[in-house]
């Protein structure tokens with residue numbers, strides 16, 4: 001069976017609680033970091049939603065109808081229209097539910113700062129993370145060293161602008177959501193790829209603050225490793241893997 005509630009650990013509680021039809025349906029996979037972003041946004045803003053556990057690799061017609069590129073996450077709204085891409089979905093949730101705590105600051109300049117760093121996380125940090133997972137320390141030590149250094153460089157660039165405890169200070173924002181899924185997954189590269197949190201100033205504190213944020217804590221599972229084995233063996237043929245391998249952004 002694709003969805004094994006026991007294997008989802010704590011996240012299962014949230015998934016189980018969100019299996020009734022609602023205006024918003026999140027087509028999502030509990031172990032996927034991109035899907036994790038709008039899931040956090042929905043929990044943050046306390047918006048009712050249905051969690052529709054979806055295996056994108058099955059390319060089921062119902063799923064392709066809402067996600068023509070076959071990628072999770074997707075969100076369908078009350079009349080069934082789809083929204084695609086994890087960050088665009090978060091922005092939709094923000095725009096559709098402006099009265100709930102905002103994921104953006106009020107000030108237009110500060111809002112542009114949030115967008116700048118979300119973009120940097122997407123184009124820099126995220127592909128580096130996947131490239132490091134795919135790098136093989138034993139058979140390709142140079143490629144592994146390079147990937148590790150690139151991850152340190154990208155994460156350091158973001159963390160250099162982190163105010164603490166969250167990116168903007170006390171306010172939790174879309175930058176925290178953009179990087180949050182990796183704050184609860186970086187143990188994979190610690191365990192298998194020699195990554196050390198302490199080498200990036202501020203990351204340990206930021207990652208801990210993110211992991212303890214209720215919206216992240218209750219959507220996180222301790223079972224991520226088994227679902228990243230194909231990346232760790234560099235055998236994944238997903239679009240993320242192919243893009244990261246060739247040094248392209250993940251679209």
Ligand SMILES: N[C@@H](CCC(=O)N[C@@H](CS)C(=O)NCC(=O)O)C(=O)O
Pocket residue numbers: 032034056057070071072073084085086087237238239240250251
């Ligand atoms: N830029 C997209 C990336 C989404 C993405 O790559 N999703 C992966 C998660 S596993 C997927 O659906 N892959 C299916 C495939 O490669 O066919 C986003 O942020 O939503």
